[in-house]
Amino acid sequence: MSVNNISMLDTMRSRQSIRTFDTEAISEEHFKQINNYIEEEQNFVSPFGLRGYIELIPVVNNVTDKGIKLGTYGFIKNPRAYLVGMTENNKDAIVQFGYVFQKLVIFLTQLGIGTCWMGGTFNRNSFEKEISLKEGQFIPCVTPIGYPKEKQRVFDKALRFVVKADNKKAWDKLFFDANFESPLVKEVADTLQIPIEMVRLGPSASNKQPWRLVLSKDRQFCHFYIEHTPNYSKSFGYDMQLLDMGIAMCQFELACSELMIYGEWLKENPALAVPNNEIEYIVSWKFW
Numbered sequence: 008m009s010v011n012n013i014s015m016l017d018t019m020r021s022r023q024s025i026r027t028f029d030t031e032a033i034s035e036e037h038f039k040q041i042n043n044y045i046e047e048e049q050n051f052v053s054p055f056g057l058r059g060y061i062e063l064i065p066v067v068n069n070v071t072d073k074g075i076k077l078g079t080y081g082f083i084k085n086p087r088a089y090l091v092g093m094t095e096n097n098k099d100a101i102v103q104f105g106y107v108f109q110k111l112v113i114f115l116t117q118l119g120i121g122t123c124w125m126g127g128t129f130n131r132n133s134f135e136k137e138i139s140l141k142e143g144q145f146i147p148c149v150t151p152i153g154y155p156k157e158k159q160r161v162f163d164k165a166l167r168f169v170v171k172a173d174n175k176k177a178w179d180k181l182f183f184d185a186n187f188e189s190p191l192v193k194e195v196a197d198t199l200q201i202p203i204e205m206v207r208l209g210p211s212a213s214n215k216q217p218w219r220l221v222l223s224k225d226r227q228f229c230h231f232y233i234e235h236t237p238n239y240s241k242s243f244g245y246d247m248q249l250l251d252m253g254i255a256m257c258q259f260e261l262a263c264s265e266l267m268i269y270g271e272w273l274k275e276n277p278a279l280a281v282p283n284n285e286i287e288y289i290v291s292w293k294f295w
């Protein structure tokens with residue numbers, strides 16, 4: 008899936024949420040590539056099956072061809088289109104859709120197109136008017152797209168400051184060795200250092216970074232847990248942080264595949280003792 012032979016690792020390292028876009032239109036060639044991407048069923052296959060849909064909606068001044076204004080409460084400036092995600096509102100579907108949507112985000116980043124995952128700061132009603140929501144589906148996330156503007160607005164910088172976007176948690180807060188009592192030391196992680204680091208660099212809702220990874224003692228598994236932020240998702244009507252877990256899976260897997268580290272996703276809860284009730288098991292990567 009790599010575009011123009013750009014390294015996935017470099018792409019993941021350079022990606023940042025973009026909220027201010029250049030006024031330049033997206034090129035026809037790029038529109039074609041994006042359309043091809045979202046029409047390809049293969050791109051919606053998550054580790055546990057086929058997940059969701061994505062619709063592309065071009066906009067000018069945030070207004071669609073149908074004349075509908077897509078509201079983002081002033082968070083997004085000069086988007087040239089939106090990509091709108093749709094899936095079912097249950098745990099498995101949301102995690103898996105996070106994985107699918109992050110693959111799209113990486114693909115766009117490789118094209119030089121800016122993205123900003125959005126689960127909260129957009130007007131769902133206006134987006135629902137524009138797309139054809141299928142029975143049983145809802146919109147877990149959207150991203151505006153366009154070419155990044157060199158100079159970001161003061162608003163963008165202030166927002167990055169408020170959500171501490173550049174403050175990614177340190178290894179010892181996120182990654183553990185055999186159990187939740189022992190932090191995982193980078194050097195001990197050996198070949199897994201890079202895939203684990205890619206999880207750390209991923210985007211997450213309000214930059215809460217809820218992922219917690221435990222590398223098993225025998226080094227056969229890397230277990231993925233979520234530490235829910237208390238009360239975070241209540242007002243949204245779905246557990247937005249589950250998307251972050253799918254993002255972590257995507258970042259980890261893309262790094263492994265570039266580094267030729269082979270394995271597969273399994274749900275095999277190791278039933279480890281957890282330090283608090285907010286921590287929940289999601290999935291494991293089993294090394295071959």
Ligand SMILES: Cc1cc2nc3c(=O)[nH]c(=O)nc-3n(C[C@H](O)[C@H](O)[C@H](O)COP(=O)(O)O)c2cc1C
Nearest residue numbers: 023024124125126127128172210211212213214250
């Ligand atoms: C699931 C999810 C939902 C998000 N929702 C919003 C949002 O509603 N509005 C917004 O401005 N940013 C949103 N973000 C972007 C995060 O604030 C951003 O990823 C985080 O601050 C880290 O910054 P970075 O993406 O530049 O690494 C969301 C990110 C994720 C993964």
